[in-house]
Amino acid sequence: MMRQQRQSDVVIVGSGASGAVAAARLAAAGVEVVCLEQGDWTGPADYLSDRPEAELAWVERWNPDPNIRRGPADYPLTGEPDVSPVMYNGVGGGLVQWAAMWQPLLASDFRVRTLDGVADDWPIGWSDLAEPYVQVARDMSVSGLGGDPALPELDTYPNPPIPIGKIGMAAARGMDRLGWHWWPGANAIASRRHGSLQACQRRGTCMVGCPENAKATPSLTHWPSALAAGARLVSGARVAQVPLDERGRARGVVYLDRDGNEHLQQAQVVILAANAVGTARLLLLSESPRFPDGLANSSGLVGRRLMQHPYRTVTAVCEDSLDSWQGPWGQSIYSLEFAETHPDRDFVRGAKWMVMPHGGPMFAVAEYQEAHRHEGFDAVWGPAFHRAAAEVFGHAFTWGIQAEDLPEDDNRVVLDPEVCDSSGLPAARVEYRVSENTRRMLDFNVARAVEAAEAAGAVSTLVRGVWPTGIGHVLGTTRMGDDPRHSVVDRWCRAHDVANLYVIDGGVFVTGGSANPTATIMANALRVADRLIGARASQVVPS
Numbered sequence: 269m270m271r272q273q274r275q276s277d278v279v280i281v282g283s284g285a286s287g288a289v290a291a292a293r294l295a296a297a298g299v300e301v302v303c304l305e306q307g308d309w310t311g312p313a314d315y316l317s318d319r320p321e322a323e324l325a326w327v328e329r330w331n332p333d334p335n336i337r338r339g340p341a342d343y344p345l346t347g348e349p350d351v352s353p354v355m356y357n358g359v360g361g362g363l364v365q366w367a368a369m370w371q372p373l374l375a376s377d378f379r380v381r382t383l384d385g386v387a388d389d390w391p392i393g394w395s396d397l398a399e400p401y402v403q404v405a406r407d408m409s410v411s412g413l414g415g416d417p418a419l420p421e422l423d424t425y426p427n428p429p430i431p432i433g434k435i436g437m438a439a440a441r442g443m444d445r446l447g448w449h450w451w452p453g454a455n456a457i458a459s460r461r462h463g464s465l466q467a468c469q470r471r472g473t474c475m476v477g478c479p480e481n482a483k484a485t486p487s488l489t490h491w492p493s494a495l496a497a498g499a500r501l502v503s504g505a506r507v508a509q510v511p512l513d514e515r516g517r518a519r520g521v522v523y524l525d526r527d528g529n530e531h532l533q534q535a536q537v538v539i540l541a542a543n544a545v546g547t548a549r550l551l552l553l554s555e556s557p558r559f560p561d562g563l564a565n566s567s568g569l570v571g572r573r574l575m576q577h578p579y580r581t582v583t584a585v586c587e588d589s590l591d592s593w594q595g596p597w598g599q600s601i602y603s604l605e606f607a608e609t610h611p612d613r614d615f616v617r618g619a620k621w622m623v624m625p626h627g628g629p630m631f632a633v634a635e636y637q638e639a640h641r642h643e644g645f646d647a648v649w650g651p652a653f654h655r656a657a658a659e660v661f662g663h664a665f666t667w668g669i670q671a672e673d674l675p676e677d678d679n680r681v682v683l684d685p686e687v688c689d690s691s692g693l694p695a696a697r698v699e700y701r702v703s704e705n706t707r708r709m710l711d712f713n714v715a716r717a718v719e720a721a722e723a724a725g726a727v728s729t730l731v732r733g734v735w736p737t738g739i740g741h742v743l744g745t746t747r748m749g750d751d752p753r754h755s756v757v758d759r760w761c762r763a764h765d766v767a768n769l770y771v772i773d774g775g776v777f778v779t780g781g782s783a784n785p786t787a788t789i790m791a792n793a794l795r796v797a798d799r800l801i802g803a804r805a806s807q808v809v810p811s
Contacts, residue, residue: 269530270522270530270531270532271530271531272532272534273531273533274534275520276300276302276500276533276534276535276536277300277301277535277537278294278299278300278535278536278537278538278800279301279302279303279520279539280302280303280539280541281303281304281507281521281539281541281542281547282304282305282361282540282541282547283359283360283486283503284362284363284541284543285362285363285486285773285786285789286541286772286790286792287361287486287539287541287542287793288360288486288489288490288491289407289486289790289797290539290541291303291501292494292499293798293801294499294797295494296497299801299804302502302533302535303494303500303501304502304505304521304533305358305359305502305503305504306341306357306507307341307356307357307359307504308359308503309358309359310359310360310364310477310487311487312477315476315477316476317474317476317477317478318471322473322476322628323627323628323631324630326475326476330475330476330477332365332475333354334355334357339357341358342357343690343693343695343696344689344696345545345695345696345698346684346687346695346696346697347697347699347700350578350701350702350734351576351579351734351735351736353545353576353742355546355742356740359486359491360486362543362740363484363485363486363786364477364487365476366475366786367455367597368455368457368474368483368484368597368598369453369456369599369602369622369784370408370412370454370455370456370598370784370786371454371602371620371783371787372394372397372420372783372787372788372791373394374418374420374607374781375393375394375420376608377783378390378392378394378779380779384616386616387778387779388749388778388779390748391749391758394420397788397791397792397795398420398422400795401422401787401788401791403791403794404790404794405422405426405454405456405787408456408484408790409426409427409457409463409464409465409484410425410484411425411426411428411429411430411455411459411460412425412429413428413451413452416451418449425454426462427459428459429452429453429455429459430453430455430468430598432600432601432623433590433594433600434589434592435590435592435623435625435665436453436600436601436623438584438590438725439584439600439601439665439720439724441724442721442723443601443603443723445723446723448603448605448720449603450601450602450605451601451602451603451604452601453598453599453601453622453623454599455599456483456484456786457474457478457596458482463489464481464488465481465482465483465484465488466480466482467480467482468595470595470596471595472594472595472627472628473595473627474595474596474597483596502523504526505523505525506524506689506693507522507523507550508524508530508553508693509521509550510550510554510769511532511556512556512766516765516766517768518537518768518769519532519535519810520533520535521533524691536807537769537770537800537809538768538770540771540772541772542773543775544574544742545696545742546696546773547771547775548571548696548775549694549696551563551564551570552565552570552681553693559765563765563766563769564756564757564766564769565756565765566764567753567754567755567756567764569747569754570746570756572677572678572680573677573680574681574742574744575673575674575675575741575744576673576739576742576780577670577672577673577741577743577780578671578673578706578734579670579671579734579738579739580671580710580733580735581666581667581731581732581735582666582667582669582720582721582729582730582732583626583635583639583660583665583666583667583721583729583730584665584666584667584726585663585664585727585728586663586726586727587727589663590662590663590665591662592626592661592663593625593626593627593628593661594625596625597625597627599623599624600623600625601623602622602623603620603622605621606618606621606712607619607620607782613708615705615708616674617705617709618672618713618782619670619710619713620783620784621670621717622670623666624666624668625665626660626661626662626664626666629657629661632657632660632661632662633656633657633660635664635666636656636730639730639731659728664730667717669710669714670739670784671709671710671713671782672706672779672780672781672782673702673703673743673780674703674705674706674780675747675778675779678701679700680698680745681696681698681745682699683695683696683697684696684697702734710734714731741774741785742775743775743780744774744777744778744780745775746771746776747775747778756776757770757776760796760799761776761792768807770796772792772793772796772797773789774789776792
């Protein structure tokens, strides 16, 4: 028997980057908000970052791949994609386990069709997000240095940058010798006490949680104020469907609690913020006679044009000690030297580079082993482990190379016809191939990164192929656009087909750029929330 919950003004599905922003903004304006999260709260007591076994936790308990982690809130991802999405289900979503790199999109990222003749232009431009970028950077206690000539002008960040350390200095020397762009990295990690965050202690274990509460996550930055303003957050709630009334308007959402009981959370407005995989899955699950191919899918684009930022690394191994276990795990410095299209290259668009620390001895050896896999190298046990650790641990930095991934219809999320999650709902099947354009882009950038490593004084380099698991950037399955025939939501992220249904996660991205997307996801969610508040009187609601 379905249990009906009292109607709210808004129900939000997902408590991560976009859902938390919208909940806090709407609740502060007096909107009655209920947010449903299939995971649970995670806090310092759950982190292993300050314990000797921190690196081992990355293998299973804190593995970013839900197919390996297999937590109670995770659902399986099937298929055999070139790159498997990674995500985290819990309060704060993927920002529980992110590296906290902070980067706005480039101005050109919104005009790819106009500038390069591929993909499509966004229906909005950089100027539409300029003010929200500043606000969310303040809310997230971002530490960084303004004035990068490669980016549109922004106000200064609320905190000075975290020291770039020996790894940043070494990498920067190489870039200076080549005359290539670099800039101190901006990170949503407090370099000094700010707001709800403490100062970073540079443990370098950000990906398995920050015991000092220096890394920004919505459970620290947004949910306390949202709850204080009256928002209600229900954890352990797996949403299964968005039902419609007789006029085709969303009535709310149906969800299953931890005991398998079915609930209807009624709402005047439904906002989906479950990431580009989860939201597409939910829309496809919500088929009906009105929408036999999935809710809000008259364009046929729900689930299609998945983008993931395919990723490769070049590790520079140096003779000098670089203290490269020190954090933050976010970017020490970054480069946009090769982020734009250039007529002399055999690909369009570009990649962002970022320098990161190298972690503890197990991470160092794993990187060495992966780079030498084709030689049959096995450094798991014994003398080989010690040789690899002695060569790499504390003596290396990594250039992470994040490629722009152009939207393609065949890269998509569909429902698996056979595999289900623990609630009996069809799993998400991911069909994804790295394009030839992206492979050429990565090959070119890897070659340049080897040059940069050698210019920095590297005695050897460890080069890895495309990472088979992603870096947590899933974009583009519910794209934004003005034409309902070629997009799922409009410029205000309202579904063309359902007048009180909104999508505010990374699925609305038209193109992915090469920048880390969290700043843009959060800025856009803030923009949409402000629009909802301003247009509240004219909002279409269910019968």
